[in-house]
Amino acid sequence: MNYFKRLTGQREFMIGAIVLVVVVAMSFASPYFLSTGNILALLLGLSIEAIIAVAMTNLMVSGGFDMSVGSIVAFTGAATALLLAAGFPVFLAVLVGLALGAGIGLFNGLIISKIGINPFVTTLSSLSLFRGLTLILTKGRNISGLPDNFKAIGQTTVFGIQTPILIAAFLIIVGDILLRRFRFFRQSYYIGGNERAARLSGIGVDRLKTLAYVLTGLFAGLAGIVMTSRLGAASMTAGTGLELRVITAVIIGGASLQGGEGTVLGAFLGSLLMALITNALTLLGVDVYWQTFVIGGTLLTAVLIDQVGKKSGQSKALKAAKAATSDEVRKSA
Amino acid sequence: MADIILEARDIVKTFPGVKALDGVTIRLRRGETHAVVGENGAGKSTLMMVLTGVHRPDSGQIILDGEELHFSSPHDAVSKGISIVYQELSLVPSLSIAENIFANRQPVGRLGAVHRQELHRRSRDLLALFDLQGIDPATLVKNLNPATQQVVEILKAISTEPSVLILDEPTSSLTEVEASRLFENIRRLTKRGIACLYISHHLYEIFEIADTVTVLRDGHFVCDAVVADIDEDFLVSNMVGRTITDIYGDRPDPSSFGALRLETRGLSRAGAFMGASMQVRAGEIVGLSGLVGAGRTELGLAIFGAQPPDSGTILLDGAEISPASPREAIDLGIGYLTEDRKTQGLFLDFPVRSNLAANRLRSLSRGPVVSDQLVDEAAATAVRNYRIASGEGRKPVRTLSGGNQQKVLLGAWIGIEPRLLIVDEPTRGVDIGARSEIYGFLRGLASRGTAIVMISSDLTEILGLSDRIYVMKSGKIAGELEGRAATEEAVIALATGSA
Numbered sequence: 001m002n003y004f005k006r007l008t009g010q011r012e013f014m015i016g017a018i019v020l021v022v023v024v025a026m027s028f029a030s031p032y033f034l035s036t037g038n039i040l041a042l043l044l045g046l047s048i049e050a051i052i053a054v055a056m057t058n059l060m061v062s063g064g065f066d067m068s069v070g071s072i073v074a075f076t077g078a079a080t081a082l083l084l085a086a087g088f089p090v091f092l093a094v095l096v097g098l099a100l101g102a103g104i105g106l107f108n109g110l111i112i113s114k115i116g117i118n119p120f121v122t123t124l125s126s127l128s129l130f131r132g133l134t135l136i137l138t139k140g141r142n143i144s145g146l147p148d149n150f151k152a153i154g155q156t157t158v159f160g161i162q163t164p165i166l167i168a169a170f171l172i173i174v175g176d177i178l179l180r181r182f183r184f185f186r187q188s189y190y191i192g193g194n195e196r197a198a199r200l201s202g203i204g205v206d207r208l209k210t211l212a213y214v215l216t217g218l219f220a221g222l223a224g225i226v227m228t229s230r231l232g233a234a235s236m237t238a239g240t241g242l243e244l245r246v247i248t249a250v251i252i253g254g255a256s257l258q259g260g261e262g263t264v265l266g267a268f269l270g271s272l273l274m275a276l277i278t279n280a281l282t283l284l285g286v287d288v289y290w291q292t293f294v295i296g297g298t299l300l301t302a303v304l305i306d307q308v309g310k311k312s313g314q315s316k317a318l319k320a321a322k323a324a325t326s327d328e329v330r331k332s333a
Numbered sequence: 334m335a336d337i338i339l340e341a342r343d344i345v346k347t348f349p350g351v352k353a354l355d356g357v358t359i360r361l362r363r364g365e366t367h368a369v370v371g372e373n374g375a376g377k378s379t380l381m382m383v384l385t386g387v388h389r390p391d392s393g394q395i396i397l398d399g400e401e402l403h404f405s406s407p408h409d410a411v412s413k414g415i416s417i418v419y420q421e422l423s424l425v426p427s428l429s430i431a432e433n434i435f436a437n438r439q440p441v442g443r444l445g446a447v448h449r450q451e452l453h454r455r456s457r458d459l460l461a462l463f464d465l466q467g468i469d470p471a472t473l474v475k476n477l478n479p480a481t482q483q484v485v486e487i488l489k490a491i492s493t494e495p496s497v498l499i500l501d502e503p504t505s506s507l508t509e510v511e512a513s514r515l516f517e518n519i520r521r522l523t524k525r526g527i528a529c530l531y532i533s534h535h536l537y538e539i540f541e542i543a544d545t546v547t548v549l550r551d552g553h554f555v556c557d558a559v560v561a562d563i564d565e566d567f568l569v570s571n572m573v574g575r576t577i578t579d580i581y582g583d584r585p586d587p588s589s590f591g592a593l594r595l596e597t598r599g600l601s602r603a604g605a606f607m608g609a610s611m612q613v614r615a616g617e618i619v620g621l622s623g624l625v626g627a628g629r630t631e632l633g634l635a636i637f638g639a640q641p642p643d644s645g646t647i648l649l650d651g652a653e654i655s656p657a658s659p660r661e662a663i664d665l666g667i668g669y670l671t672e673d674r675k676t677q678g679l680f681l682d683f684p685v686r687s688n689l690a691a692n693r694l695r696s697l698s699r700g701p702v703v704s705d706q707l708v709d710e711a712a713a714t715a716v717r718n719y720r721i722a723s724g725e726g727r728k729p730v731r732t733l734s735g736g737n738q739q740k741v742l743l744g745a746w747i748g749i750e751p752r753l754l755i756v757d758e759p760t761r762g763v764d765i766g767a768r769s770e771i772y773g774f775l776r777g778l779a780s781r782g783t784a785i786v787m788i789s790s791d792l793t794e795i796l797g798l799s800d801r802i803y804v805m806k807s808g809k810i811a812g813e814l815e816g817r818a819a820t821e822e823a824v825i826a827l828a829t830g831s832a
Binding site: 181182183184186187189190193194196197198199200201202203204260261 | 637639658659660662663664669671676677678679680681682683687691692694695698701702703745
């Protein structure tokens with residue numbers, strides 16, 4: 001009973017249930033919905049944002065967030081493509097791309113944790129800085145004609161499943177376990193819950209915060225490389241607006257801007273829910289312009305339900321606590 | 334005796350599942366200070382909220398100056414003459430004294446613009462009541478010290494010319510000296526005929542400031558009395574409903590203390606403390622007294638590695654240490670219980686178990702994985718040992734009472750099995766029952782060999798529990814006193830330098 005209550009009280013459970021409802025409803029509404037082709041297309045579509053959401057969840061749990069991930073995707077994609085075009089071996093180009101992503105994360109993280117500038121302003125600057133740098137590097141052109149062994153990264157299928165889906169699935173599973181169970185990443189919850197208390201509890205706050213940005217940059221870099229490989233070209237507009245989709249998914253999945261809560265599984269389900277809604281609207285023939293509107297509504301609904309649940313839960317707990325203390329007094333009297 | 338200005342008769346107030354007030358009666362005479370005491374949950378705050386129109390009573394009468402009143406809102410209560418000074422300051426730091434006092438009633442001229450001269454003239458009149466003519470009403474509140482901020486808070490409450498002023502834990506953010514200044518100010522108000530209703534956890538304050546007192550327990554009226562006729566034991570036994578003989582317990586014989594555990598030599602940090610040398614033996618509780626701002630907390634944080642010193646040495650069990658972070662200090666066996674449990678101590682939205690695990694995740698892990706089982710066991714042990722009333726234990730600690738929150742924090746630090754534990758204001762905002770328990774836990778920890786440094790602004794606590802006392806003044810250790818022999822006068826003399 002208690003265990004069941006705890007399970008159903010989890011945000012993942014709520015989002016999972018909604019996802020299930022949408023899936024069941026859609027399978028009746030459209031015969032095409034449950035086809036392998038549609039499901040794979042849907043998962044492929046969300047794989048890029050899901051990769052970034054894994055690291056973004058850890059970051060948001062620790063109380064930070066990153067507006068620059070979309071620009072990092074474009075920048076690392078373009079940089080990798082330029083290196084390949086200049087004849088660099090694939091292995092080296094990919095490594096440099098990942099390092100650039102991590103480096104931008106380090107840049108964000110150091111400014112935020114050492115100098116103390118607010119994450120929104122810092123990463124908003126980075127958003128423009130690195131989108132701008134991408135435009136400068138590419139001179140506004142797309143870079144195509146990439147080598148086949150690079151394209152293989154994102155275009156191979158294993159048992160009929162595209163590699164971006166597999167990469168995302170792997171990172172989601174590993175990321176969820178790490179954040180849920182491992183001491184190192186559990187510390188993120190404490191930092192997000194109360195940074196000053198975390199510091200006095202002996203948690204290396206600055207180091208962990210910086211690392212959370214490095215990981216986010218690294219994952220965005222990986223996403224940029226996978227995306228470039230899948231498309232066979234680096235586009236200067238790649239990842240535009242991606243940061244908002246990722247942050248939305250993470251929040252729908254149970255995180256908050258204050259930090260201290262959220263899970264990778266929840267973020268993935270949030271991302272899946274958004275993709276499902278978009279997919280459903282398309283299949284049902286709803287005007288494409290409605291999609292963004294519905295996503296906004298979903299985010300707001302998720303946050304509202306959470307807030308109302310928290311309030312009633314807290315007032316109940318408060319009463320219980322009061323009753324418990326007066327009981328104690330009576331017993332000891 | 335003077336006539337009765339405010340009477341609340343047979344007040345009953347029920348919240349779903351809880352009878353917060355059950356037939357409470359209280360009488361206030363013109364020009365007196367009347368204290369209301371009781372443990373957390375006794376109904377003090379509910380009574381205040383009923384008297385200030387925040388809550389409407391289920392039954393009972395409120396009679397002000399012979400006339401029965403029914404308040405429709407807090408604003409209504411104020412307009413009828415009952416003002417309240419809240420526990421937490423309600424001032425806007427970035428606005429001036431005058432703007433704060435007349436927050437929503439600023440005198441306006443033509444076109445609705447604020448009449449600044451009039452505003453400042455009236456503010457100066459009010460400041461003069463408390464001999465603060467020298468302060469410019471245009472001064473921003475954030476530039477005032479806590480005691481003066483408190484005065485502004487009181488001025489804000491009395492600017493509506495109330496006949497009854499309620500003060501809810503007004504000394505919680507004040508030092509002893511500032512508190513005595515507050516008491517002077519309260520006496521000025523009562524001389525002008527205002528009746529003050531005074532709520533406090535600190536019983537010695539009752540004896541200093543109150544004329545009469547009402548005791549509440551579990552929402553019931555227990556008794557009222559003239560303060561001159563009673564003593565502290567009378568109040569405590571009526572509040573708790575049982576006799577608490579001595580909340581501080583017995584001091585052990587100094588010969589039972591172990592070897593020298595902590596020694597600091599000439600510890601200095603610019604702007605905080607200078608040349609601080611002290612010694613604490615294993616099993617000893619050493620009080621660190623002094624005025625707020627004397628550098629006590631900073632000294633504690635330096636030993637804990639949170640704000641490392643510029644110069645000087647720290648020795649732990651004879652070995653020189655220089656922790657550069659709380660992590661290093663914790664690894665050395667040093668714990669630090671912060672004075673501000675809400676903003677620096679607890680993770681308010683996390684359950685008890687997560688709070689208890691925060692500072693020792695490593696010892697509650699198997700390999701790199703945090704073990705739910707170990708955390709649950711540790712939490713269950715702490716909840717049992719420290720009698721933490723936490724319901725299921727999965728509720729956020731935000732929902733616990735102050736005493737239980739403090740027990741969670743203390744439990745977390747005792748959990749690291751410290752060689753040295755520094756506790757900063759260990760019983761701030763904690764009711765008398767939980768306070769006596771906390772003293773018991775500290776004494777128990779010391780008897781198992783931990784050295785304890787207790788920073789406190791509460792003199793009775795310093796005198797009651799400490800085996801030895803260091804007194805700090807302006808960043809320096811001004812003197813050392815034997816715990817048994819120390820007197821309030823001796824500590825104050827060292828703290829203020831009037832010796």
